[in-house]
Amino acid sequence: MGLMSRALWQVNRSPLRWAVKTGVSTWHYGAKRLRKQELNGLDVSAAQESTAKDLNRDGYAIVSELIDPSLLQQLATSGEAKLSEIDAADKQQAGYWKKFLVHLLDSEMNDSKLPADNLFVRYALQPGVVNVVASAFGEIPWLDYVMLSYSRHTGQALASSQLWHRDHDDVRVVKxxxxLTDVQEDADGPFTFLSRQSTDQFGYPLLGSHFSDDEVFEKVLRQDVKVMKAPRLVSFMIDTSRCLHMGSRIAPGHGRLMYTATFIAFPRMFPGGKNRPFRATPSTSELDKMILGLG
Ligand SMILES: O=C(O)CCC(=O)C(=O)O
Ligand SMILES: [Fe+2]
Incomplete structure (x- = not known):
């Protein structure tokens, strides 16, 4: 990590983060205002609006009912096919620090970019998703990246996102x-989290960003933990910057395939915001370009 990004990283974890964000936002004032204005152009349904309210209040929402059934079916089919690429992808990613995670979208990319009409991008851009995140943010969200990941057992000590943490990608993050596989037992490594309210009880310890179960349960009741045990094709949104979470604690013989789309509130705080992992096609709409950061 460079000096600049390290400094930002630390600022973003302190109460200073709002001050810094305001500074960066002033720089991008026009673009930010446009993103707020464009919210009015979205045709947000009552159900999407109320899901956004839940998300803002509690930090999470189940969104399965808002998902386009045809896109979901396509995702399920493509996801299934990707399971056969795990070994090849694993060899490519031999040096990757999260040994328990294999990324499965590299083969879809061209020059490290996914075309906007790629299924895994379209799935994140569907109105049922964008409208909820936009309503929650009060502006057109920025899709930072999409990910298809396979989590597996390693036998190593719990590390990184297997420990309790908040995401610090940015001030406002909704994932x-x-x-894409059943996650109905603890052995399947369910996504596990605390509501916004329970997370607030934990507060912001001065030291550390990743915490053990013991550290968390010194301050939060164990019964407050929410474990996303669900069959395949269930969808949910989490405000991962405001809710402590962890997952991928996979038992031997188990695995978990999951799709993730990470949305943040513009502007992207960290360097590298210009290096988008997406590419527009001739048919990409202005709205989608705005979401993909391809303005
Ligand atoms: O693997 C998991 O369930 C946790 C993932 C996580 O920390 C994240 O998506 O930010
Ligand atoms: Fe996380």
Whole structure:
């Protein structure tokens, strides 16, 4: 990590983060205003609006009912096919630090970019998803990246996102997840989290960003933990910047395939915001370009 990004990373974890965000936002004032204005152009349904309210209040929402059935079916089919690429992808990612996670979208990319009409991008851009995140943010969200990941057992000590943490990608982060394999037992490594309210009880310890179960349960009741045990094709959204969470604690012989779309509120705080992992096609709409950061 460079000096600049390290400094930002630390600022983003302190109460200073709002001050810094305001500074960066002033820089992008026009673009930010446009993103707020464009919210009015969305045709947000009552159900989407009320899901956004739940998400803002509690930090999470189940969104399965808002998902386009045809896109979901396509995702399920493509996801299934990707399971056969795990070994090849694993070899490519031999040096990757999260040994328990294999990324499965590299083969879809061209020059490290996914075309906007790629299924895994379209799935994140569907109105049922975008309208909820936009209503929650009060502006057109920025899709930071999409990910298809296979989590597996390693036998190693719990590390990184297997421990309790908040995401610090940015000040406001909402992640949209769809399980592509059944995650109905603890052995399947369910996504596990605390509501916004329970997370607030934990507060912001001065030291550390990742915490053990013991550290968390010193301050939060164990019964407050929410474990996303659900069959495949269930979708949910989590405000991962405001809710402590962890997952992928996979038992031997188990695995978990999950789709993730990460949305943040513009502007992207960290360097590298210009290096988008997406590419527009001739038919990409202005709205989608705005969401993909391809303005
Ligand atoms: O693997 C998991 O369930 C946790 C993932 C996580 O921390 C994240 O998506 O931010
Ligand atoms: Fe996380």
């Amino acid at each position: 949209f997840y769809t399980y």
